[in-house]
Amino acid sequence: MPLLISDANVLIDMEVGELLELMFALPHEFATPDLLYTDELEEHHPDLPRLGLHLRELDGDGIDAATAFRQRYRGVSTYDCLALALAVNINCRLMTGDSTLRHAARQEGVEVAGTLWLIEELIRHEFIDARQARNAFDRMQQNGRRLPWQEVDALIRRHQ
DSSP states (O other): OOEEEEOHHHHHHHHHTTOHHHHTTSSSEEEEEHHHIIIIITTTOTTHHHHTOEEEOOOHHHHHHHHHHHHHOTTSOHHHHHHHHHHHHHTOEEEOOOHHHHHHHHHTTOOEEOHHHHHHHHHHTTSSOHHHHHHHHHHHHHTTOOOOHHHHHHHHHHHO
16 A cells, blocks of 8 residues: 655645545555644644544654755745655655645655545545535635646546
8 A cells, every 4th residue: 555645735625625534545545744743733633543644753864854855945844844754764655735845845856746636546446526526626615725726627527
């Protein structure tokens, strides 16, 4: 089962789209740095570990890498640098919708995916259809989530 490291925004997108439980049913393992979860997600999203989100601790080298990324990529938050360091350390895909973090990850040779990829996975694995995906994206848009809406429309058209 492939491991995917997620930042906070993808998890929030999936929650707003009411797709979290289905996301964790995919044949992937989802993880995030424990510090990111504790400081950014736990208060408002305490069920994520119960649903299947694994919390990973960074060792000293991982913290050092995150610190170096923070200095190298000025627009990337400390917590996003932790996620990037974890993805680099484990050599796996990083889930993010943040364009600055995407750029940093690509600079570090990390494969990147995001909310659109996850929803396409849900369609591909027949957990949802195009109509359900459209409804999830509509909920995200109504809640101010930032996604590439033209790409969303293209994704829906491809699967109708």
